[in-house]
Amino acid sequence: MTVSSGPELAVGDTAGHTGSFSPAHDPRALAELIVDLQSAGLRLETEIERRRGGAGPSDSGMLWVEGTAVTVPTETDAARTSPYVLRAEDEGYGIYRDGERLASASGAERPRFYDMTTSDGIPYWKIALMHLDSLASTVVQTCAYWGKSDQCTFCGIGVSLDSGRTIVKKTPAQLAEVAVAAKTLDGAVDATLTTGSSLGVDRGARYVARCGNAIKEASGLPVEVQFEPPLDLDVINEVGDLGIDSVGIHVESFDPKVLGEVAPAKARTGIEHYFRAWERAVSVFGEGQVSSYVILGMGEDPDLTIEGCRRAIDIGVYPFVVPIRPVAGSLMEDVTPPSRQYTERIYRRVAAYMTARGLKATGVAAGCARCQACSAVNAIQNLMQIGPRPGGGS
Template identity: 25%
Template sequence: MRWHELKAELLSIGSCRITGLDAAGYIERSSAGPGAGGPGSLFFSSEGRRVRLSVAADSPIEILHEGEGNAILRFGLTEVIGLLEKPALHCPRQAYITVTGRCIFSCKYCPVPLNHGRAKSPDEIADMIESVADRIDALSLTSGVLDSVEGEESRVIEVLRRIGSQTVPIGVSIYPGPKTPEKLFSEGVLEVKFNLEAATPALFQEMCPGLSWDEILRSLDQSVALFGEGRVFSNVILGLGETDEEMDACIRLLTERGVIPVIRPLTPAAHLSSFSRPVPSRLLKISTMHAHALKDSGLDTRKARTMCTLCTGCDIVPGRDYK
């Protein structure tokens, strides 16, 4: 079984149980996104390719830790020798930091509004980056919305000014206001990610009441003009109720603009806890559509230098997980 085919099987389950020696030092806990507030997750890699799985005692996927990060992944008749990777902050080789761990919006798939997180100070974030400076190749910032979109934009700008110029590239993913792309570009950010989240405007309105699909699309267009093609990204969740045809159309809507889509399999959580993860066959079908759209638009995921497309843990990434 090729890696991306195995990864589709793994992502459709989304969890693993840990056996063998203590692996506590390899487990990370998220404060943002669908995994926020959960039991933690770990990163397994083999031959430079990576998958992130949450920890669950009843998972059919076993990861046997043999010590010092050496591990064997077992699933059915498949056995893969690899490594557990220690996260720097949130993921391996990156300081991927959530500025504000709470949100005034209530997107149905997201548990962050239920977690009552807090906003980190610029000094606190600077200290966090310093603590892992020798273990990172990228710095990425994301955030909920503490009080307003404009307020969160200002908070992230304040963080960027506090940390100053860095020796590694910086990526930022927040909900954008009208001038967010311009402001982030002026602060030296290399890449941005503004998330459409859903494959259609109607589905977005259902899932993210109070937010605007069209405003995000405008921000993506502004960003490509500033940062360049292939330096702008957008999450689109697979499994919210869209058809394959709608997902394909959304992928091409983005790639034809110079935006690299991040196709994120749904993690059932919050108001969508009764939903199911996408099955492996659908993950592979959509990944093929994704690969064709990227090729047709001349976009290369291997050039990404920050955020999710660099990490690849949560998604099948054409160009990185398979050629």
């Protein structure tokens, strides 16, 4: 399956890696490399800690590239033919292209808490996973839309469950227990909780917030919870009353036509209801503590995407812009990720508006926008503030 990325948008003289600038010494080259890796993927000549299948940053390697957290596709068709390759070195790894070493990398070790089990014999790794330095869990691994015509085509929530890598429903007590271990043994700095959607008026928000509250009470970690916009927006206030730090309410695409094709139930909810939910959430959690995934490469109109991001930024919502990450077993598993030229141009326009509005990842307490490993928008925003390269270019 091939999905058009929309009209190509040229990026001028930032379109390729420039040999005279190394990611090890120049943040511009590092940002360019990260954008390219997240589109092209990475071939592996060595073993690293990876996240395989299902929801989350699936089929990806988890790395720090020159000290920057990055999740990079490693299991997709694009990754298997990527011009970039990861090789083991005496200390850590190196990222190479055409025989040239571009950057150093270090991998995440297998978390120590993965070797622990609950009193009833459930491995901790079936309850929550480490995504670099963040603890993450899908607290209810079923969705009212899964297996129906309403199923989000990019989603893999049922894949993890079918493979036996998780359990159907995690309890607040289980999550609290695992969070304490993840913080103590493996240095987790926050927790990110999501859930499959329910058909109730809260769409599952109340339960995921209860789980987040249990983690906060037990471990002290800042917590983000993610849920669909509740039909009753007062539910968002209830989530805030449980001490949650940040929320993710993910529209996925600002292009109504694309949203109707890839997420029919979300399209019926309507983009305007997302804005109403975001406005309420910002009033509860504050500017920058509310975020939305915005996925690139599903055939969206770039202008609609950028305008939607600008409107969200104006009310204090952080648009977490990412290239599509095809999930094996999902309805979009064969989609080709968008080119770097396409994603970088959108990153730049969104990042410029975020900077003008004063919205930055450094202010986010928890969650995907805090971590940034699956997006390059923060790296692009940072390099734009550095200014042009010596001798011209950007």
